[in-house]
Amino acid sequence: MQKSLIAEFLGTFWLVFGGCGSAVLAAAFPELGIGFTGVALAFGLTVLTMAYAVGGISGGHFNPAVTLGLTVAGKFSKGQLVPYVIAQVAGAIVAAGVLYIIASGKAGFELGEFAANGYGEHSPGGYSLMSALAIEVVLSLFFIMIILGSTSSRVPAGFAPIAIGLALTLIHLISIPVTKTSVNPARSTGQALFVGGWALQQLWLFWLAPLVGGALGGIVWKAVGDEK
Template sequence: MTKKLIAEGLGTLILVLFGCGAAVLMGAQIGMLGIALAFGLAIVAAAYGLGAISGAHLNPAVSLGVLLAGRMTAAEFAGYVVAQILGAIVGAGLLYAIASGAPGYDIAVNGLGQNGYGAGYLGEYSLTSALIFEAVMTFLFVTVILGATGPGSTAGFAGLAIGLTLAAIHLVGINVTGVSVNPARSIGPALFVGGKAMADLWVFIVAPLAGGALAGIVNAAGLTRA
């Protein structure tokens, strides 16, 4: 179990450092397409590098879906969530340490790849839009994960399918919420940025968990598997 928790923490660190790092350090150069690919490629890297150890959930919403699909215990779920959140915090901390070395960087202005919605945030989408987007996209994301890793799935391709799905979700929704679909990914940067990022954080905990839970329940009922 210790190896699994270390893998989950390290994998979530990779996701935050690569994905949010692309937005903070290279966003102006690579644009939204580059940021979307960074998140997707981070998942691919973690899935193939660490998946054999822990399954590379890297996301409390994914772990909740796996739990409700009957593939892990409640104790394992709790351990995974703690490891994922700690990994995200460390990843965000490393990113802040790097970004703060650039002349003129101000976390209050430049941010840390935090999620948000409403006035002053990217496309300024409403709370309703943010909740719907995060819940629906997390449901679809976790459904793909459960299908790609479940009985009858094609061996060796799960990491690629999952990474491409996350990249596609980012291509659709960066302008809406910055794309969370992952409470840990949202918690890490928000803790450092504070202010509006912390005020908005509940959306990126509640909506992804609701979507992940629904995906797990639907999968357990056999509606999304052979």
């Protein structure tokens, strides 16, 4: 159990540090062309790489919504749900802290939105609360289904991290303009704690929507795709 929690901490740390780091550091140089596409790819690569690195230890969740979805689908022990979520949130907070230390070392540093998730005036495209809620639920639902499907016995073993990483890239390509993409309450929490103010006030949505979507994904998978 202890090794699994360490793996979840490290995997979530890498997801936040790599994904949000690309948004905070690399995207500050638009002439290099990273933009939304580069950030989306960075998030996908973090999950792909750490799923191969430590997925065999913990299952490679790195996300409370994933852990909940797998639990609802009957693929994960209920007794490990809370410890996994704590490890994931801790990894995200530490990653955000390290990223803050690095980013603040630049002359003239301003925290800005620090890749924190938001809606309304804090949505890159100015999308409403309802838009944010809808897209986060839908994308979280399909993310769980892709995870469950790609790790099932019906598909060749060893390729799941590729499908999951590409799915997360696609999710970010769709939703960065709407919410900067959460689908992961831990990722949202780490950044919001450093931004404070509006980010903490809006954080509830980025717990509620991914968790609801994750649970729905588990329910749908049990009804449609689960091995009998």
